Structures are given as C-alpha cells and as structure tokens.
Amino acid sequence: MNRSFGEMEDSKSNQSLYFNIVYKTTIKSFATTDHQYHRNMTINVADSVNLLCNVESNPKSNISISFNGEILNDTTGSDSLFFQLSEANCSNAGIYVCSGANEYNYGSNATREFTVYVKCQPQPSTDMGLVQNISAALHSSKTLRFRVLPYLDSGVTTFNWFKQDTPVDNYIEHSGRIHVWSSSIESNLTINSVSESDFGEYRIEYNNSVGFNSFTFYLQGEKALVTSPTDIETSKYVGVVAACASGVVVIIVVIAGSIYLYKKRHKTEPGTSTYQNVPFGSNGRQRKESTQSLDINETRFEALQEVDDVPKETNESAVYTNSLDIIEKIERVEVSELLSYVLGKSEDSFAADFKKLPSDLQKPCIFARKPENLPLNRYNGIYPCELTLCCISKPILLGYLTLFSTIR
Missing domain, CATH: 2.60.40.10 (Immunoglobulins)
Structure with missing residues (x-):
C-alpha cells in the first residue's frame, strides 16, 4: 500500500521467543578424570583413583556413586559428581555405579558402571562358605x-x-x-x-x-545310621515298646480325668442337709430333709436367704432382658468379624456395654417373694411375676403353685 502523502519509510521490529525444554537424566560419562572414555582401570595396591560422573538433564539431577550397594558420595540439583578412591586395597576391586535422575525419570534412574581391577594375590571367595x-x-x-x-x-x-x-x-x-x-x-x-x-x-x-x-x-x-540286621531288629523293638508305653499313658490320663469329673459333679459337703419340695398331704405343708446327694443343685431353706440375692424393686420401665425390644438393640457382629471386633474394643467399653443390660426385677413379684412362698419356688433368684399369676377355681391346700413349661 502506498502512502497518500509524505515520503516512504522502511522500519524493522524484532522479538525473541525462548523455549524451556525439560527432559530426563542421562549419563554422559563415568570414568576417571585422566581417561574419560575408558570403562575400566587396573591399579596397584595403595594407588588412588579419581572418578567423575557427568549427566545431562533439565532440570538438574540427583546423582550418587555407589559400590556393592553402599553409597560413597551423592549430591542434589547438579550435573556432575566426583569421588576419590584413596590408597586402594584388594577389597576395593569391583564395579562402581553412577546413578542419576530428576522428576522426569519417573523413578527409573539412569546408571553407568566403571570397573576397577586391583592387582592382588588370588584369594578364596567369602560367599561360598568353604568346608574342608x-x-x-x-x-x-x-x-x-x-x-x-x-x-x-x-x-x-x-x-x-x-x-x-x-x-x-x-x-x-x-x-x-x-x-x-x-x-x-x-x-x-x-x-x-x-x-x-x-x-x-x-x-x-x-x-x-x-x-x-x-x-x-x-x-x-558317609557313615550309615543302621549298619547291621541286628540294629534294624533292635530299632523295630524300640519303636514298638515306645508306642505301647505311649498308649498306656494316654489310657491312664483318660481314666484319671473321668474319675475326677465324676467326683466333682457328685461332691457333697460334709454335714450339709439338702432341702427339696415334696407333695403336700391332708396335714398341710411338710418339709423333708435328706442327707443323700441329689442330681439337681438345690439349697437348704435355712441358707436360702443367704444365697438368694433378692433384688429391690425398681421404678424403671418394665422390660425383660430377653424381650424383643432389647434383642433389637443389640449390636450384631458377623462371625468372620468377631475377632477384629473384640480386639478393637477396650476394657472400659466392655464394662459400659455390660452396664446397659437391665438389672433388678423388671416386673413386680410380690406374691412369689412372700416368706411362706419362697421355699416353693423352683429356682433361687428367679421368681414368677404378677403378670403370670392365675387363679384356680377350686381351692387347693398348696395355696401357691409355680408352673414351668418346656418349649420343644
């Protein structure tokens, strides 16, 4: 386009654009400072070696030099690392490794090896465990x-x-x-x-x-464990005797355990009489004392008030511990999760859960706890409540009758 007035002028405009290209770490060289392109070196005992590792990366790298898994020197945010092996001995012979990486290596470090041979008299390897x-x-x-x-x-x-x-x-x-x-x-x-x-x-x-x-x-x-037929026969007899002895010991233990359990179940304290409920005749209530051992565990009437923990009446709402309301509130635990559930609870939490269970009598049991009716109850500390009380049309001499049914 030509200008409509004035003279034509030429002008130029320059702009610079910079790119920052990031890339992972690569090992440029790992060798001695004297021979940068050699991959190994042979030295004498007491010689020194200067190792230099150069890397290329953007951003800069974390670099380390190691020997037999042990890091000898390391640095961060650099592009080179130096290590000097002073006064080498036979144990310094082996492979040295330079490792480098930055965030773009994604955990896969770049590595390069350098082998140092040390002139030494040959020695047995320590990893074989030589046996003479x-x-x-x-x-x-x-x-x-x-x-x-x-x-x-x-x-x-x-x-x-x-x-x-x-x-x-x-x-x-x-x-x-x-x-x-x-x-x-x-x-x-x-x-x-x-x-x-x-x-x-x-x-x-x-x-x-x-x-x-x-x-x-x-x-x-190698020496054989059994060297003759006589030894074989002897070993057979020893095995048979040992098996028989073990069997006898087991039988004795079983018999002794059975006797102990029998005596424990049928044990009766000396001088203790046992009270039991008996049928009533025309002469009214009767009591019978027997010194014989009974199959059921009952208590003397004289000691009934001592062992019978008669709870006090409470003003709490009438709830039985086996009612549906209580069962529905119980925290259910799968059998497969029982162990982890128990291990995850503290001793205090078990005590707190136990206190949540209702205590004392939850229903009035006045009639069953009258002194004249206490010996007629079948169990100690378990009483029929007034809710289960029923009237019988024909009078009977018992005056008080407890009935228990078994659900099959």
Missing part, C-alpha cells in the same frame, strides 16, 4: 567347588587340581569318572560313582599374574 571336610556316599556323585574373588588382576586365574601330590589329569585319563570344569574365577571337580579309592586329600592350586595360593579338601565316606 567333605562327605560322600559310595556309588554317588560328588562335586568339589572352589571360587576366587573377582577383579583381582584383570587377567585370567588358572586352576590346577591334585589328589595327594598327583595331578588329577592323570586320574581323568585312566578312570573316566573324574571331570574338571573351570572359568575365570571358579573351578569344580566332579567324581561320578564314588569308590573307596576316591577318598583322601584333594588340593587346588590357583594363580594369577600377581601370585599363587592353594586350598585343600578332604573327601571321606
């Missing part, structure tokens, strides 16, 4: 296993087996029952169909570029 005395049964197979610590010298460890002072290779050529398998850190000697001639001393010699070492096994026969 080995037992083997005749005609079975047995393997003698040996392993050295790894990363002691970057070269290969060689193994040589001997029986007494004779190389095992000589036995392999003649018998064909002995086999040897070896790797860079482990060697196994297997004997198939063990015979008595195989028992004895076996020595393994192992060496690397630094030095030499050896370990000795002693192979011996």
Whole structure:
C-alpha cells in the first residue's frame, strides 16, 4: 500500500521467543578424570583413583556413586559428581555405579558402571562358605567347588587340581569318572560313582599374574545310621515298646480325668442337709430333709436367704432382658468379624456395654417373694411375676403353685 502523502519509510521490529525444554537424566560419562572414555582401570595396591560422573538433564539431577550397594558420595540439583578412591586395597576391586535422575525419570534412574581391577594375590571367595571336610556316599556323585574373588588382576586365574601330590589329569585319563570344569574365577571337580579309592586329600592350586595360593579338601565316606540286621531288629523293638508305653499313658490320663469329673459333679459337703419340695398331704405343708446327694443343685431353706440375692424393686420401665425390644438393640457382629471386633474394643467399653443390660426385677413379684412362698419356688433368684399369676377355681391346700413349661 502506498502512502497518500509524505515520503516512504522502511522500519524493522524484532522479538525473541525462548523455549524451556525439560527432559530426563542421562549419563554422559563415568570414568576417571585422566581417561574419560575408558570403562575400566587396573591399579596397584595403595594407588588412588579419581572418578567423575557427568549427566545431562533439565532440570538438574540427583546423582550418587555407589559400590556393592553402599553409597560413597551423592549430591542434589547438579550435573556432575566426583569421588576419590584413596590408597586402594584388594577389597576395593569391583564395579562402581553412577546413578542419576530428576522428576522426569519417573523413578527409573539412569546408571553407568566403571570397573576397577586391583592387582592382588588370588584369594578364596567369602560367599561360598568353604568346608574342608567333605562327605560322600559310595556309588554317588560328588562335586568339589572352589571360587576366587573377582577383579583381582584383570587377567585370567588358572586352576590346577591334585589328589595327594598327583595331578588329577592323570586320574581323568585312566578312570573316566573324574571331570574338571573351570572359568575365570571358579573351578569344580566332579567324581561320578564314588569308590573307596576316591577318598583322601584333594588340593587346588590357583594363580594369577600377581601370585599363587592353594586350598585343600578332604573327601571321606558317609557313615550309615543302621549298619547291621541286628540294629534294624533292635530299632523295630524300640519303636514298638515306645508306642505301647505311649498308649498306656494316654489310657491312664483318660481314666484319671473321668474319675475326677465324676467326683466333682457328685461332691457333697460334709454335714450339709439338702432341702427339696415334696407333695403336700391332708396335714398341710411338710418339709423333708435328706442327707443323700441329689442330681439337681438345690439349697437348704435355712441358707436360702443367704444365697438368694433378692433384688429391690425398681421404678424403671418394665422390660425383660430377653424381650424383643432389647434383642433389637443389640449390636450384631458377623462371625468372620468377631475377632477384629473384640480386639478393637477396650476394657472400659466392655464394662459400659455390660452396664446397659437391665438389672433388678423388671416386673413386680410380690406374691412369689412372700416368706411362706419362697421355699416353693423352683429356682433361687428367679421368681414368677404378677403378670403370670392365675387363679384356680377350686381351692387347693398348696395355696401357691409355680408352673414351668418346656418349649420343644
């Protein structure tokens, strides 16, 4: 478009736009400060190693350097981490791990390894639990296993087996029952169909570029638990006697328990007479005292007022403890949830629940609690209430009659 007046002018306008791109952590390098692209290094005892781990990420990362699961150094919000291994020894040989992550790694850390070899004389591995005395049964197979610590010298460890002072290779050529398998850190000697001639001393010699070492096994026969027919028969008799003795003990315990329960159920205190209700004749009320033991648990009339807890009348609403209203208010608990329900309640809560149960007489029982009627009640502390009282048209000599029915 051309201007309608004035001269034409040229102008320019610049704007900058910045993007902040976030991304997860990646390991850029993990090596020594002298050789950034090497993945391993061989050092001598007492040497030092400087390890440097560099990462790339946005935002910055949390970084750690660890050895055998133990963190040696760590940092937060950084892009590099340094660790110095000073005066190395044989136990420092192994794999070192650099780990880094930020919030965009979502828990999956970036890692890189660096291997440090320390030149040391070969040593037995501590995770095998070496045992010198080995037992083997005749005609079975047995393997003698040996392993050295790894990363002691970057070269290969060689193994040589001997029986007494004779190389095992000589036995392999003649018998064909002995086999040897070896790797860079482990060697196994297997004997198939063990015979008595195989028992004895076996020595393994192992060496690397630094030095030499050896370990000795002693192979011996296993002892049988039963060595003769006489021992077998004796063991049978011992088992039979033990079974019989156990049976006798069980029978004695059962008999003793039965006698104890019988005496406990039929026990009568000496000098105590028992009162029971008896039919009444034309002469009016009668009482009968008997010193014989009864099958039912009754109490003397003279002691009735002592054991009979006669509650006081209450002004509370007339409610029976087995009424539908009370049952509907009971908190119901599933059998499968009973244990957790009980464990979840305190001692005080049980006491509070118990106090909620109605106490005292809930209905008037004046007639049943008259002194002349007390001995006619069948149970102590349980009385017929006035609500259940009924009149009989024909007079009877009893004057008071309690009836109990059984629901079947």
